Amino acid sequence: MDKSVYIVETSGLREMKPAAPANEDHMQDLVARYPQLIAGEDQLLLIAREASIGDGTSDNRWSLDHLFVTRRGVPVMVELKRAVDTRLRREVVGQLIDYAANGTAHWKPGAIEAAFRSGMGEPEAAAALEDFLDGEDASDFWQRVESNLQSGQIKLVFVADRIPDELAVVVEWLDSQMQADVRAVELSWYADEHGVTTLVPRTIGASAKTLAKKGDKDRRHYSLEEWIEERISPKGQEKLKGVQIACAIAQALDGKVFVPATAGSIIGEWETDDGRSCYPFGVYPSAKVVLRLGYLKNRPAYENEQERQMLYESLLDIVGNLHTSSLAGEPGFDAELLLNPKVADAYREFLHDVVEMAKRAPSE
Numbered sequence: 001m002d003k004s005v006y007i008v009e010t011s012g013l014r015e016m017k018p019a020a021p022a023n024e025d026h027m028q029d030l031v032a033r034y035p036q037l038i039a040g041e042d043q044l045l046l047i048a049r050e051a052s053i054g055d056g057t058s059d060n061r062w063s064l065d066h067l068f069v070t071r072r073g074v075p076v077m078v079e080l081k082r083a084v085d086t087r088l089r090r091e092v093v094g095q096l097i098d099y100a101a102n103g104t105a106h107w108k109p110g111a112i113e114a115a116f117r118s119g120m121g122e123p124e125a126a127a128a129l130e131d132f133l134d135g136e137d138a139s140d141f142w143q144r145v146e147s148n149l150q151s152g153q154i155k156l157v158f159v160a161d162r163i164p165d166e167l168a169v170v171v172e173w174l175d176s177q178m179q180a181d182v183r184a185v186e187l188s189w190y191a192d193e194h195g196v197t198t199l200v201p202r203t204i205g206a207s208a209k210t211l212a213k214k215g216d217k218d219r220r221h222y223s224l225e226e227w228i229e230e231r232i233s234p235k236g237q238e239k240l241k242g243v244q245i246a247c248a249i250a251q252a253l254d255g256k257v258f259v260p261a262t263a264g265s266i267i268g269e270w271e272t273d274d275g276r277s278c279y280p281f282g283v284y285p286s287a288k289v290v291l292r293l294g295y296l297k298n299r300p301a302y303e304n305e306q307e308r309q310m311l312y313e314s315l316l317d318i319v320g321n322l323h324t325s326s327l328a329g330e331p332g333f334d335a336e337l338l339l340n341p342k343v344a345d346a347y348r349e350f351l352h353d354v355v356e357m358a359k360r361a362p363s364e
Helices: 024-033 091-106 111-120 122-133 138-150 165-177 208-218 224-235 237-252 305-319 335-339 341-359
Strands: 005-009 012-018 044-053 062-070 075-080 155-160 181-191 197-204 256-258 266-271 277-283 288-291 332-334
Touching: 005 197, 024 044, 024 062, 024 075, 044 091, 044 111, 044 122, 062 091, 062 111, 075 091, 075 138, 091 138, 091 155, 091 165, 111 122, 111 138, 122 138, 155 165, 165 181, 165 197, 224 237, 224 266, 237 256, 237 266, 237 277, 237 288, 237 335, 237 341, 266 341, 277 341, 288 305, 288 335, 305 341, 332 335, 335 341
Parallel strands: 075 155, 155 181
Antiparallel strands: 005 012, 012 181, 044 062, 062 075, 181 197, 256 266, 266 277, 277 288, 288 332
16 A cells, blocks of 8 residues: 655654656646756756647648657657556557657658647747747757767656556567657655645656666767768668768769768758857758758848748759748758759759858958
């Protein structure tokens, strides 16, 4: 039988007896408003409640209870159940894995940022993000989110007021086997006779051994060739050759093409006339070559949205369909399109012009 917990007050002890949440919606609301209840060592920013996930044919096949991101840009998928829900023991595991697999496969580039902004409204979203990032550049942050999502660097969290032993075993096994960080949070409920509530979180799945193992992997430094071999080669020769052509074009234009510390993508860097750097070129693990408008909008030549719209339309004319229409995102195309020499030549001229404009310092 569960025991009480006690709060020490100046007048003595206050006994908090085991209790239960009134309903699942109450739990969901608390987690949305106070994500520190389940955050562990992370800081969490709420992207959306009831986030839609598609299956390739429908954009809203499933609805995820909560979608958060960490300060490191890791997407966090949360599914919450009460202990009295019999689905907690089995169905919730398959349910969240379905969400993870289909979210990483079918969310389009920029979808997480768009969900955040549309859910709160632009002024509120901008203020909340600025407070969360504490001075960090928002474009850097959303790029990390995209890179982590594309490479499967995500976190799955089961939340309940009581985690059954059999679910705890499954969570610990999944966490030890999967690239994703898998955890369960038992959010124990206590209340006194006046209805005052105390919540006691307990995290399951973050073993020291697994954290060390995943930490070592996170700290791996990839060369460009190693990253392409590991992330792109398994996707076939056409994608591999297309990515190699894209990188060669950027390097021929004097770009430094490298794998950042997050190892979630390839980035091209050019030094600007005012001594800064710009990063207009990137490649995702899905073998998509991207135009990084989120970075370019910070350069004087592309501050105006109309200029970025012209860039978008120029690239659209060269490669056809792009994977997002966001002018503050990273519209991209399949790398194998560059196997066509005419497309490759046109893209080379396009990237040359983009870089030259981006490098220009503000006019005095």
